[in-house]
Amino acid sequence: MTHKAFQEIISPFFWSEQEASASVCLTVGEYKNEVFKSREAEGFEGNGYDWASLASVFLAERQPHLVGIIKFDPEGSMYCAYSSDKEALKQFAVAFKEALEDPAVVTDLFSRAELD
Known part of the structure; x- marks a missing residue:
């Protein structure tokens, strides 16, 4: 996969x-806000810490x-994820983005996210 194709797959990351x-990384505030709004009453804002909780x-x-x-x-x-294993990070980035694009999957995962 070319670098450009990879960037397109993981965008807006x-x-x-x-x-x-x-x-x-992701500059928060635009992508998938509705996910975080679903638990706004619990204190989720969709900030980098909330994204890290979902990613965890x-x-x-x-x-x-x-x-x-x-x-x-x-x-x-x-939000920022990092690793010295670049291939592992690429695998994670592609799979995480894929999960985020499936509303049922992201809602299920986010139901177990904890406030940082």
């Missing part, structure tokens, strides 16, 4: 590569072999 690691559930349940390899470094306005 974006890939950033450093020498020894890579990260996949996905990772633990759907890609447990990558737990410990994929790490999260969220901020209020930015």
Whole structure:
């Protein structure tokens, strides 16, 4: 898969590569807001920490072999996953984006997300 094709698949997430690691990030506030609004009364805002909570559930349940390899470094306005294993991070990014595009899957996963 070309880098351009990969970027298109994971969009609106974006890939950033450093020498020894890579990260996949999202500027929060536009993509999948309705998911987070469904639990707004519990305190979810759709910020980077909420995204990391959702991604953690996905990772633990759907890609447990990558737990410990994929790490999260969220901020209020930015969700970010990173790893020194670039191929593992690519696998995670594609699978996570795929799950997010299926309303039933994302709703189910988010039902187990916890506020950070």
